[in-house]
Amino acid sequence: MESKKDKLVGKLATQRAGRLQTDLERLKKEVLALQAALRSHGASLTSQPDSILSDQDFMTRFDKTCRVLKLVLDASEGMFTVDTDTTKISCAYNDLEPLEGLAPKELIEPFVLWLKDKEKDHGAK
Structure with a gap:
């Protein structure tokens, strides 16, 4: 059969x-x-562009973007906070902010995963 x-x-x-x-x-x-x-x-x-980003190039750019976002958040002196448990970025001075935070969860999630990975690798800062 x-x-x-x-x-x-x-x-x-x-x-x-x-x-x-x-x-x-x-x-x-x-x-x-x-x-x-x-x-x-x-x-x-x-013609198509000569160079298409490789996975490594993409990851390098993603890492740099996340580092810049973290620097901006750190420089806000508590005005903006990242809640890694609920995966959201909030503004301390905005009472009318949506429950999901300043941006949709699906946009914040890659950054939060990156942040957790860095904290795991280097200890919580």
């Missing part, structure tokens, strides 16, 4: 691969046609 199932799965995979290859060829032709249409209207193709 298992070999029959494997054969069916293999056959389906082959059919799907064939359809995907056909779709890919069709899309390549469409791209070429669109590029030709652009050229006929006087538009020039723009």
